[in-house]
Amino acid sequence: MELFQLSRASDVRDAITAGASSRTAQQGADVRFLAGGTTLLDLMKLNVERPGRVIDISRLPLDKVEATADGGVKIGATVRNADLAQHPLIRERYAVLSQALLAGASAQLRNMATTGGNLLQRTRCVYFRDTAMPCNKRDHGSGCSAIGGFNRTQAILGVSGECIASNPSDMNVALMALDATVHIQGTRGERAVAIDDFFLLPGDTPERETVLEPGDLITHVTLPPPVAGSRSVYLKLRDRASYEFALASAAVVANVVDGKLDHVRVALGGVGTKPWRSREAEAALASIAPDADAFARAAADALAGAKPQSQNGFKVELAKRCLVHALKLATAPA
Template structure:
């Protein structure tokens, strides 16, 4: 770990001013915010992140879950994953989010990890996390060792010739299906960013993972009011039952009316370069009578653009089966 200075932000404005000292929009900025520290500290120990200044935002008043008058909810960036997963309103109205959070990491990490930190969680690609290896995400232009190397756990959707890293977060998959909005405050003031627009595909600039700019601070995430009669679920497939990242996962939010699908949102994890909304599958499901054949066709549509690598071709079929089972679980519950 390199030497760095650490200071505590007195308020949101002070944090933004300090964060804006960074002169690069690249993720490895020289000024970084410290929330729970469950990812940042690890990456600093590995010399993947080498900030000169670390701004502790742990005491900022961003740790509340607030129900809005319109029926939606605002989740502060500093809300701990454990608190959010066990919050009565989240359990009752946004079960998919609670299930996703509880399927991730360990109880100890969930006690520390925050909503904002989880949102920005970085890939577990072994080439990204080893400075001795070629990684365009960590060092633009150095190459991608994963393409011809160990890629079993990496993405098959949204990849490019420069990067095939997968987004590791379970929470992000649920937020995609719930059509969340990310609220940011920075030097340009306050901005509300649709979840679908928040993450960037790698393209030719894999080092740029989100639309955040230097100094931007996530203040909260908002969820719309629950769809009337909707049920939701999160299904995660992984190598072992606990403390493991998804090989494939599916978040489903679905509502039936008169025996037909009146509303459906479907998001995938473990297979995408970003949290992946399966919009083609949603379109195929909308207005139809749910059954196994329909679910299989929707799963085929969701993976139609998959680009598997040498070791992760199995993810195509695994993700399809995950989608079918999650849809069955959600509709049977309904």
């Protein structure tokens, strides 16, 4: 870990002003915000992140979960994952989010990790975390060691010739299925970004993972009102039962009316370079009777664009089966 300056933001504007002094818009910029620190501090110890200044935002008044006037919910950026998972509004109205949070990390980490930090969670690719190895995400232009190297856990959707690193978050997969909106304040004012637009595909710029610019601060996330009668499920498949990242996961929100799917949202985890919303699966399921054949067709459509590497081809079938089972759970009679 290199030397850095630590200061505490007195308010949101103070944090934005300090953050705007960052030299670049890429991850790993010169100024970083610190809330729970469960990812940032790890990467600083590994010299993957080397900020010259760290701004503590943990005491800003962004730690509330509140119902909104339209029946949705507002989640502050510094709400702890453990508190969010157990909050009555979340457990009762957005079960898929509670399930996803409880499936992630350990109890100790959930007690520290925050909503905003989870949105910005970095990949667990071994080459990204090892500064002795080439990695385009960490050092653009150096190459992607995972292509042709150890890639069993890497992405099969949204990959490019520059990067195949998978996004590790469970929470963000659920937020995708819930049509979440990320609210940001920066030097240019406030803006709201749909979560699917918040994350960027690696393309030719794998070092840039989100739309955030220097000085931008995530203040909260909003969820729309739940669809009446809908049920939601998060299913995670992994190598071991606890404290492990997904090989494949599925978040499903579905509502069946008169024997047909009236509303369905599908998101996948563990298989994408970002939390993966599958509009292909949603289109295949629209207004049809929920049955095993329909689920299998939707799963095939969801993985049709997969580009597996030498060691992770199994993820194609694993993700299909994960999605099919999640759809069965979400549409089973109450």
